[in-house]
Amino acid sequence: MVRVNNGRSNVANAAARAKTRRAGLIDSTRMRQLLQQGPDTIGISIGDMGYRNEIDLYAPRLSGADLIEAALNHNLDADLETVLGFCQGRLKSTVAVYVKRFSYQNAKTVLRAIHSGADIEMVSGQVLPEENTSNSKWLDIVRNCDSLSDAVAAMSGTPWGYALSRLEADASLQEMEDTLDSAYYRDALDAIRGPDSPPLLEKYIQVEIDHRNIINQFRGLRQGINGEDRDALMIGGGKISKAVLKTASMADSNEGVLEALRRATSFDDTGFDDAIQASATSLDPVVSLLQEQRNSMMRRFSYLNPLSAFPVIHYIESKVLEVQNIRLLVRGKAAGLSDEVIEAHMNL
Incomplete structure (x- = not known):
């Protein structure tokens, strides 16, 4: 577990550097310009927008969307390391709590690869490219575990x-993934709570938890998961009470879930009616609405x-959003x- 320490921080310097980096990200205008381009020219343009080194690194063996996605992920990993590197003391520990989520995501990626029996050559070539040295420890697990x-x-x-070790030996992949989600947020909240911690x-993390639970409610309903199992998917620690979430889990329609959630004073239902109506074939409108709520809060x-x-965290969030948008685009x-x-x- 990451613990927030009370060492000397360099908040002013780190915040200034983060703001400068955020100003250099691809804005909505340039993102829409990318959208107008053909597949053959997008890679060139993205290279000119800060991803040239990574694109050149992977170009000898990858092309098209695979090339760009590998470059994006590599660039993001390097960026996270750089940002943590220019933070010191308590600030570094606080930012590390947020960044640690990406390790939990990689753990899930490794578990999925092993569960599916994916060939190590495929994993090291596309999923966790070996050119990215931060993937080495994850690839070793895939390579050595059956x-x-x-x-x-x-x-x-x-x-x-540690979180996974507390499960039964025959736990399913889904149980492991759910455990990792819960463990990350539990550990994150434990790490930042205290008399001198940033309230x-x-x-913000509690809102993230609420949003994960809201999405899981609607997704579970769409997938036909019964109320008891939907309730078991809920992550603890958010602002929305267990009682409200349990009521939402028992609902048998989108409207019923929404009605239950509205009983929570922390639930912002602005735009939800329209998002639900637009979600006939995909939950993307709901996901986008919640993402924008978090973006607004972070700003x-x-x-x-x-x-x-x-x-600093705002920059990281913005960088992740940039990578997600480019990935969706390509x-x-x-x-x-x-x-x-x-x-x-x-999300523009």
Whole structure:
């Protein structure tokens, strides 16, 4: 578990550097310009927008959307390392709590690869490219483990490994993934709570938990998961009470779930009716609405707290969003989707 320490921080310097980096990200205007380009020219343009080194690294063996996605992920990993590197003391520990989520995501990726029996050549070539040295420890697990239980043992000594070790030996992949989600948020909240901890960061993480639970409610209903099992999917620690979530789990329609959620004073239902109506074939409108709520909250917290961890975390959030948008764009182009459909799925 990451613990927030009280060492000397360099908040002013780190916040200034984070703001400068955020100003250099691809804005909505340039993202829409990318959307107008053909598949053959998007890679060149993205290279000129800060991803040249990674594209050149993977170009000898990858092309098209696979090339761009590998470059995006590599660039993001390097960026996270750089940002943590220019943070010091308590600030670094606070930012590390947020960044640790990406390790939990990689743990899930490894478990999925092992569970599916994916060939190590495919994993190291596309899923966790070996050119990215931060993938080495994850690839070693895939290479040396034949079962999920082997993988759990190989992850011992890590927070995610500890969480998995507490499950039954025959736990399913889904149970492991659910455990990792819950463990990350539980550990994150434990790490940042305290008399000198940033209360607004705790609030933000609680909102993230609520949003994960809201999405799981609607997704579970769509998938026909019964109320008891939907309730078991809920992650603890959010602002929305267990009682409200349980009531939502028992609902048998989108309207019923929404009605239950509205009983929580912390639930912002602005735009939800329209998002639900637009979600006949996909939950993307709901996901996008919640993403925008978090983006707005992060912008506000960063603006109101310029000498804090928020400008740094705001940059990381913005960088992740940039990577997600480009990934959606190139995958959508590769699938032959129209520009209108692709843009509707992006967060601009």
